[in-house]
Every structure is written in structure tokens, then in C-alpha cells.
Amino acid sequence: MSGPLLEITGFRLAFDGYEGRAQVLNGIDLRVEQGETVGIVGETGCGKSVLARSILRLNPTPPARVLTGGIRFAGQDVLAMDGPALMALRGAGIGMVFQDPQTYLNPVFTIGSQLADVLRAHGLRGRAAIRARSLELLEAVRLPEPAALLRRYPHELSGGMRQRVLIAQALAGSPRLLLADEPTTALDVTIQGQVLALVADLVARFGLTLVLISHDLGVIGAICRRVVVMYAGSIVEDAPAEELFAHPRHPYTRGLLAAVPDLERPTQMPAGIPGSIPSLRDPPGGCRFHPRCDLTMDICRREAPRLSGTGHRTACHALAPNQDGYAQVRP
Amino acid sequence: MATLRTILRRLALLGVMLGGLVLITFTVSNVAPSDPAALAAGPDATRAMIETVRHEYGLDQSLPMQLARYVADLLRLRLGRSIQTGNQVADDLARFFPATMELVLLSMLFSVLAGVPMGLWAAVRRNSWFDHAMRALAVSGVALPAFWAALLLQLVFAVWLGWLPTSGQLSVATAPPDPITGMILLDALLRGQWAVFAEAARYAVLPAFVLALPSLAAIVRVNRAEMIEVLAADYVTAARAHGVAPRRVIGWLALRNAMLPTLAMIGLRFGWTLGSTVLVETVFDWPGIGLYAVNSAIASDFKPVMGVTLAVGVTFMLTNLLIDLAYGWLDPRTRSA
Ligand SMILES: Nc1ncnc2c1ncn2[C@@H]1O[C@H](COP(=O)(O)OP(=O)(O)O)[C@@H](O)[C@H]1O
Ligand SMILES: [Mg+2]
Numbered sequence: 001m002s003g004p005l006l007e008i009t010g011f012r013l014a015f016d017g018y019e020g021r022a023q024v025l026n027g028i029d030l031r032v033e034q035g036e037t038v039g040i041v042g043e044t045g046c047g048k049s050v051l052a053r054s055i056l057r058l059n060p061t062p063p064a065r066v067l068t069g070g071i072r073f074a075g076q077d078v079l080a081m082d083g084p085a086l087m088a089l090r091g092a093g094i095g096m097v098f099q100d101p102q103t104y105l106n107p108v109f110t111i112g113s114q115l116a117d118v119l120r121a122h123g124l125r126g127r128a129a130i131r132a133r134s135l136e137l138l139e140a141v142r143l144p145e146p147a148a149l150l151r152r153y154p155h156e157l158s159g160g161m162r163q164r165v166l167i168a169q170a171l172a173g174s175p176r177l178l179l180a181d182e183p184t185t186a187l188d189v190t191i192q193g194q195v196l197a198l199v200a201d202l203v204a205r206f207g208l209t210l211v212l213i214s215h216d217l218g219v220i221g222a223i224c225r226r227v228v229v230m231y232a233g234s235i236v237e238d239a240p241a242e243e244l245f246a247h248p249r250h251p252y253t254r255g256l257l258a259a260v261p262d263l264e265r266p267t268q269m270p271a272g273i274p275g276s277i278p279s280l281r282d283p284p285g286g287c288r289f290h291p292r293c294d295l296t297m298d299i300c301r302r303e304a305p306r307l308s309g310t311g312h313r314t315a316c317h318a319l320a321p322n323q324d325g326y327a328q329v330r331p
Numbered sequence: 332m333a334t335l336r337t338i339l340r341r342l343a344l345l346g347v348m349l350g351g352l353v354l355i356t357f358t359v360s361n362v363a364p365s366d367p368a369a370l371a372a373g374p375d376a377t378r379a380m381i382e383t384v385r386h387e388y389g390l391d392q393s394l395p396m397q398l399a400r401y402v403a404d405l406l407r408l409r410l411g412r413s414i415q416t417g418n419q420v421a422d423d424l425a426r427f428f429p430a431t432m433e434l435v436l437l438s439m440l441f442s443v444l445a446g447v448p449m450g451l452w453a454a455v456r457r458n459s460w461f462d463h464a465m466r467a468l469a470v471s472g473v474a475l476p477a478f479w480a481a482l483l484l485q486l487v488f489a490v491w492l493g494w495l496p497t498s499g500q501l502s503v504a505t506a507p508p509d510p511i512t513g514m515i516l517l518d519a520l521l522r523g524q525w526a527v528f529a530e531a532a533r534y535a536v537l538p539a540f541v542l543a544l545p546s547l548a549a550i551v552r553v554n555r556a557e558m559i560e561v562l563a564a565d566y567v568t569a570a571r572a573h574g575v576a577p578r579r580v581i582g583w584l585a586l587r588n589a590m591l592p593t594l595a596m597i598g599l600r601f602g603w604t605l606g607s608t609v610l611v612e613t614v615f616d617w618p619g620i621g622l623y624a625v626n627s628a629i630a631s632d633f634k635p636v637m638g639v640t641l642a643v644g645v646t647f648m649l650t651n652l653l654i655d656l657a658y659g660w661l662d663p664r665t666r667s668a
Contacts, residue, residue: 058568
């Protein structure tokens, strides 16, 4: 197949509510090639989960509304898909892993029954075949005693085990892309590393493309080759991981990186940046980051910067190359 | 095993509640300001005749003595004698109870089979015309007095349209099927008497519907609210994200969770329905224990009233036991707790 596996262009999505419209995704441009491992990082509330759910069309409509833009997966227009195509996209095209294994498993069904439901959704038939494939999946996510596990209920499992079951479910449709939204955030610190290692291992073993979402740059740096930084509904920087960690350009990214060494404080707010994230219902005009930025110029208040560059993209007026091809301000 | 312990604990509790029930019914019937012996002996009875009747029924003994005798009799399923019918109350109950159960089961079956899907669909199509209609039903079904609904339906369907009979359980010309369960519809079905079944069904429609209406409304309301909540749950999003078909997600994965509170409501409604048969059976002249209780109460004949109350109480308690057990089966979290 030629072309990117996932391509999001000019995607804008809003939530309409009683208190008005919240412009949550504000023009997302993102291409993910087959085999890439991409991390999306940003503060809580910047729209990462909404973006992930948009890719599978899981945002409830209403209140969610796509304003402009498109999403293509493997060349197909996701926003135009009908029921059967959408069901095939979900699970067989993209496998999704969620944040909180406590709430994303159905409390009244056994693990075996929930896995079987997903497998049947992808066309597998016959008790023996379903059981064999279920055991295979549970072994793939390295859960001990898979046969006994099939008869267990979610509340009988630890958080780490539940997350492994959710990962097994995401793999059940043999997807090409694994979309993991904060897969370790709700877990014990000791378990986080194990689950992260498992995700990296599965990606390598099954040749998956990975989009990993986290508010934690450390998590993303551990397994992603490319990092996308989001701020208040927009992508502000997009670069290979090594490049981004060595030479961050956007003032927001530099603030984020300054916060990373502070591992003792499990804060979700980057310590290096003053102020707080803006309201998405009434965001600042121009660049949404300008009230917190130390490079703010006049144009930043008037005009939203475009994401530009190749290989290492940034959305910042202060970094925009001038006629000579050099950025006006070198960080 | 946890389940067995649960059952035993529930049974013990049931015994305590039963004791309370016996005490209450006995007390209530004895503080009622009328003289059943005088009534039974008739208007022209002499004082001596009344005293004879009083002695015959044990009404001349002290209250604690009467209670002790009553309980001892209860344990042998002797509920005393009805002054009205002259039969043992237990025999009367055995005769009238199946008709009541038939009506109750029919109306519960209807309100569950209709109410659950209606609530589900209202939740799925939230704010549609159907949802609005269901909300109107939920309010009116509870607010509408049963006797008024009964009279209205009798007027429209029996008197004006003539589609259905006004009252009774079968026409006098039709012989009921030989009893197996005592429920005419079920017995006709079991014996393959289709004509009798069809006729009995026509007689049962109106009383069963009137009896079902408030339960239908309650079940629709609860199931709608629960479905709305469950459909927004993370595990439902997850099932969708994994490609499970909407029909399966809504009609099974979500419904099974929403059914837990709905089931509790069904249990409550069962008891309520059983109690409401008194009114509905009177309006529709349905020969069940409700009508029996009313006729006895009017005649100040208290043994049958106590018997009916006990039968209703025991049935209600047993039903709730069953519901509790079903709950354990539906919700694995309560099993190990
Ligand atoms: N269903 C919804 N209705 C209204 N607003 C929503 C909904 N889902 C998310 N939002 C809003 O979208 C914004 C981004 O949320 P989210 O994507 O969950 O952030 P995060 O980056 O932490 O994953 C938040 O302001 C949130 O309130
Ligand atoms: Mg999130």
C-alpha cells in the first residue's frame, strides 16, 4: 500500500453544550506511516483522548461535532464509513487500549465471555476455535494460567492483569495499528514499566504501528521513535524522539522537558511553564499558548501559527523561518 | 458455599418476617370493632345462639390463648374456618389462589416483556418521539387510579366495542379444564384445549392489563434510566471500540448491567401487584383471593382475611428470595461478597 497508514488533515472537532461550544480539536494535521511508533504528549485536558476517540468515531454525537477536516485509515475515509466498514475498522484496522482497566471491562461477564464477544465480532466461529484463540491472546500478553482466567470476572483480577486483558482484546481483531490512550496512567508505578515493555514487545512481535498517548514524556520516550506534542487542541511540535529530546524548539515543549526530571512529584502540570491551560470554551485568540509564552510577539495574539517544516515540524511564529531560512529566535 | 449460606440466611430472615406478619394480622383483626360471632349467627340469633357460635370458633378465649391456637394451627396449615363459606380457609385459599397467581403472573410477564424493551429503546433513541411517549406513560401509568383505568377500559373495550368480556374468568357455558395447576390459561394450554384457552385469554386481557399498567410504567422508567447510564459506561465504549456490533452491545452487554436495578424493581412490583389484586379482582369479578378477602372483610369474617394476608406475604417473601438469588447470578460481584 502506498501512502500513510493514518492521515488526519485539518481536523477540527467541537462539543456543543449548554454553556456554548468547546473547540476541543483545533485543526489537527498528522500522518502516521506503516511501522512507525508515534507518541502523543500533552497536558491533561488538551484533547488527546478526544483525538483518539475521533479516529474510531467513538465520540458521542451530539454533543461532539466534526467541523472540518478528514481522517483516512489505509486510504479509506473514516468519517464516511457505514456501519459494517466502521465495525471492521474498529478492532481489525485499529486496536484500542484504554486508560482505566477498572472501568473498561464489563463487570458482569467473565474474561472468556468478553474475549469471545470480540472474537465473534471479527468473524471467528466455533467454541473450540474461540477458546484456542482466546488462550493464544492471553498468552501473548503474558498472563499466567490463561485457561483459569477465562472463567474469572474482572473484579477478581489486579489492575495490571486487567490492563493485559484489555490489550489482548485490542489485539483480538489482528489490527495493523495499536492506539493506546494512557495505557499505564491508572496503574501502580511498579506495574507501569511491565505493561509498557509488553506494549513495546507486542508492537515489535506483530509488526504493529503504534500511536501511544500519554501526558508523561518519560513514558513516550521509552518506546516511541517519534513524538507529537499537543497543546490545547493543536499540535505544536512533531519530531523524531531523539531530536525532540535533544533540541526541543517550541517554548511549550521546552517547558514540558524542563518538568520531566522532576519524577518525584507526580504532577500533571509542567513545572517549567507558568500559568495554566486555557479554557477550550473561550480560548485565547491567535496562538493558544501565547499567554504562557516568554517569546510572545504581536502576531501571536492575532494569528494562530501553522504547523510547518519537514521532519521536525513546529507551530510557532517566533520559530518561523524568515526569508533566509533561519528561525528568528534560536532557542 | 456462599450461595447456600445466602439462602439459609435469607430463609432465617423470612421466618422472622413471617412471625411479625402473623402477629400483625392477628392483632389487627382482633381490634376491629365488630362481633364476628354475632354476624355469623345471623340477625335473629338469640344471645345463647351467639355464645354457642362464639365458643365453637374459640372466640371466647383470651387473646394470647387465641394467638397460641392460631399459630399452632398455622404450623399445621389450618388457617381456621371461614364463617362466610363454611370451609377451611386453607381449602378456600387453595381454590382461589391459582386464579390470583394467574392474573399476577400474566401482568408481570406483560410488564417485563414489554417494559424492558420499551425502556431500552427509549434510552437508545433518547429525546425522540418514542422517548417522550414513554415518559408520558411512566407518569400516567403511576398516576392513573387502577379503578378508573379499569372502568374506562371496560367501557371502551367491553361495552362500546364489544371486543372483550366485562368481567369473570370464563363464560358460565364453558367448563374449565381439569385442574393441573388451577390456572385456567395454563391448564387449557397443558391439556391442549385451544378453544378454552382462547376464551380464557379474552377474559384475562383487561384485568391483567389494568394490573400491569403501574408496573409497566415503573419498569420502563427504571430500565430507561439504567440503560442511559450504562450506555455511557466505559466498558460499553470499549466493546464498541473493539468492533462488537451495536445490537449485541446494546441488547446484551449493556442490558445485562441495566437489568440489575430493573430486577430489583420487578421484585418490588410483584408484591405491589399481588396487593392490588384486591381492587382489580373486585372490579372484574375475578374469583381470586383478592375478591375472597374483600367479601370476607365486608362480612367481618377475619380468618380468611388473615389467611389471604399471610398467603400474600409468604408469596411476596419467596419471590424476593428468588429475585435475590437471580441477582447473585446476574451480578458476579455480589457472589463472592
Ligand atoms: N463527551 C464530551 N462532552 C463534552 N466535552 C468533552 C467530552 N469529552 C471530552 N470533552 C472535553 O474535551 C477536552 C479534552 O478532553 P480529553 O481529550 O479527555 O483530554 P486529555 O488530553 O486529557 O485526554 C476537555 O476539556 C473535556 O472536557
Ligand atoms: Mg485522556
